[in-house]
Amino acid sequence: MSGTHARTGWRTFWIVLAVLALGTLGLVATALLRAAPPTETNPPATTLEQALAGAPRLAHDSVAPQIAPLLSAAYAPAHAAIPRYADFHYSVQGEYTELGAAAMGRATAKIEQILLDGLDERLQAAAATLDASFAAHYAEALDKLARRDAPPDEAQLPLGNVSAAILDDAIGRMRLTAPLATATALTASAGVKAAAAAFAKLIAKKVAAKVAVKTGTKVTSILTTGGVAAAACSWAGPVAIACAATGAVVAWVATDHVIIKLDEYYNRDEFESDLRAMLDVDMAEKAAAFEAALAARAARLQDTAPQVLPDFTLQERRSAD
16 A cells, blocks of 8 residues: 555656646746737727828828929929020011911910920929829828837837738728829819910010011111112113012011011010019919819828728728738
8 A cells, every 4th residue: 555655646746746847838938928029010990090090191291392393393494495485586587487376376386396395294294203202101101100109119010910901901092092183283274285375475465566666667667778679670670570579578577687686685684584484473373283282182081081991891801810
């Protein structure tokens, strides 16, 4: 009996010792697991809601200051082309081209060709840059706001699958529900065609006033030189009429040239200043249209933000996990 009791005692001793050892190891493992650094951060739903509501305004505020430099770059070639257009305007060919184009309803053709060449494409490029920048800043703001309440040791960790999927869904909605918002502003502000038409009106007024003022001077000059030309051509016999007519045309063009150059001397600086002012007005209109488009885009995203979390169904959340 004593031997049996002894064996039972030893067996019990070792069983208890094993249980204690296993329990200790379990506690150690649990402690180690809890002490292990987290591998992702999972913001609560309220933080995600705040991120969805606040990101559009942050994106707008980050992108809006880019409008002015982008438009300045877009309009710089037009400003640089002003002297070239003035050279054309203050020439006999330019004056009659402008008069003829206005008569045929094509008054904007030369303006678009010289002054506004490529502006439409540059504005489209500026709009695309603003839209791409808005999308990037929106995504960045979502991520930043979603992490703002995270503990310091989790701030740089990837978002959990569900949180990341919700924010990705919001970014996808942003691209679908408010695409190319600034590009549509070009259509709303009528684009380059409207600017060319406004320039054409200014130039037509100046040309009309110039022609009206110099017509009397030209007629007097032609009457004087015409008599001289007729006398000089009297030797030509049968072709005297043609000779005199040619002299009249030469006198007309020569007088045109002189008066145009006088007009240029006295008025070119004002003319170029008027063109610069009109370019600045048009640029300001485009800037206002771009700003309004960005603000509308941000407002639309803020309005749709409350729908994102409810629309992200339980099944989608499970699939994200």
